[in-house]
Amino acid sequence: MPKFLFKSLLLLFIFASANAQEVQTEIAPPYNIKAVSFIQNGSNVVPVFELGSDFKFQFDDLFANEANYYFEVIHCDYNWKPSDITKQDYIRGLDNQRIIDYSNSFNTLQGYSHYRLSFPNQFTTQLRISGNYMLRILNDDREVVFSRKFILYENHCTVAAQVKRSRNLSDIDYKHNIDFAIASNDITFQNPLKNVKVFLFQNGDFNTSIKNIVPQYTLGNQLVYKYNDETQFWAGNEYLYFENKDIRAANNFVAKVGYNSAIYSSYLYTSAARANLIYTLNQDVNGNFVVKNINGSDNDIEADYAWVYFSVSAPTFRLNKDIYVTGMFNNYNLIPEYKMDYNEEKGIYEKAVLIKQGFSNFQFMVADKNGKVDYENAIDGNFYQTENEYTILVYYKESNDRYERCIGKGNANSINIIN
Structure with missing residues (x-):
């Protein structure tokens, strides 16, 4: 092989490897894409689903020209970098296929084409493993039009959670503190300080997430999180x-x-x-x-x-x-x-x-101008009485695993808040 060709292939491989490890971020849809949502049991839901369950993804295109859209599914690790596994490891079937379930609006002043993508579907018959996923919608040129995150979890642990008022008197009227404990009957946690990770968020908004919190202490195979500051959210106000x-x-x-x-x-x-x-x-x-x-x-x-x-x-x-x-x-x-x-x-x-x-x-x-949200100085304030829904997801990766699983989900609502 000529030396220049070998160097070119090497550079191409390095470039592709670097791109493959880029953090996947959601791309906001363009102006013509509206009403983007995940559907389960006929309702809009936060995109966290049990592995093996059915759900749908849908959106409208206001151009109403029956454009061709394609979908791609990428499995990611805890930090939303693509997992170091092949597509066949997490998909049974195919992705990168055209969305063929669509229909045009009827009797509306604003015309649009409505697209529906079911999981499983005739191309992707099964998503095999749990964890973080990025769903990308592509156009005819295979350019990303927009993307959305969703998460699949397994039931291998229980998460007992309770919302409490802040332990700091300066924040007691403005913040919610989440205490929780993780336990499993069929997984013996190996090195939980390193292998177990949690992901907390408020009211279905992934942007409010709290991450990288290690167990405060362990009781046998139970992991306990009772922090003062690390698991606190600004309470906000009712929508x-x-x-x-x-x-x-x-x-x-x-x-x-x-x-x-x-x-x-x-x-x-x-x-x-x-x-x-x-x-x-x-x-x-x-x-x-x-x-x-x-x-x-x-x-x-x-x-x-x-x-x-x-x-x-x-x-x-x-x-x-x-x-x-x-x-x-x-x-x-x-x-x-x-x-x-x-x-x-x-x-x-x-x-x-x-x-x-x-x-x-x-x-x-x-x-601010960089898109960083100022929760502390919210227009509608922060009140500990606010009813919020909190979700706790648990990720686990043993030393010999090739990807991070999401092994459990817990919920807590501040309507049951205690001091």
Whole structure:
């Protein structure tokens, strides 16, 4: 083999190996992709599923041109780097195939094509192993259009968790502390300080995650985590919501309905910053949303889109930071499409967002120019009474394993908070 050819192949191999180990991050969808969600038992869910269970992934394309989209599944380690295993190790069947289950909207002002991808499907008959996965949606040129994380877990351990108020008096009214213990009857943990890892997050938002926490102490085969600071979350406030299931009528939190463009507009009441107000119970669904058209029979293709006008009066937040409208409806993405603008004349922040009709939770999030969220100085404040859902995932990799398994899942809700 000529020397120059050998060097070229060597460089190509090194480059490919380096790329293969890059941390996988979610790519936000472009403007034309909306209503991205994971579905199980007919409802939008946080993408954490038991290994072997069925679930769906779906989204709308507002271009409505029946474009070709392909899917790719990548197994990742605890830190979201691609696992050092072959695709055949974690997929029975094939990926990188075209999504063939789609249909066009019916009787809507905003046209769109609705795509559905089931797991398992006729190409990917089984996801073999647990752990972290990145689902990438590709176009005809095999370029990544957007991507979403999901996690498969096994039931090999139990996670007993309890939400408590902070042990630090300065934070006792503003933070939640998660105490938990991990136990297993069929796994004897080897070197748990190194081989066992946990992943904690709040209300289905992976961006709130707490990682790399080692057991505080062990009791036989039980791992106990009772930290003061390491497992604390800012409690936040209850989510706001709006309902436009009947897109032509002013419903909950919708002040008026307009039709000054090609589609309907839902103008929401202006929200007041709640940080300096007392806590008020407001039932929510922890950031989730439901697509619903009360005048249709198939919400997937008969629910319409509306311009939803958000506004918040927060004059004290005119700092060197940005305000975003977020929720599960946009996967908590901090991108320009959801960044609010300050209206000098009205003295409020405003933003119009195109959202599929139904019921949606939302919140106003403060972040700096680099996208780092300021949970401490949240517009709506932090109250220990806030009802939040916490998820704890347990990862395990023995010395001779080639990948990290997710061996258990636990949940805790702050409605049962104790001192």
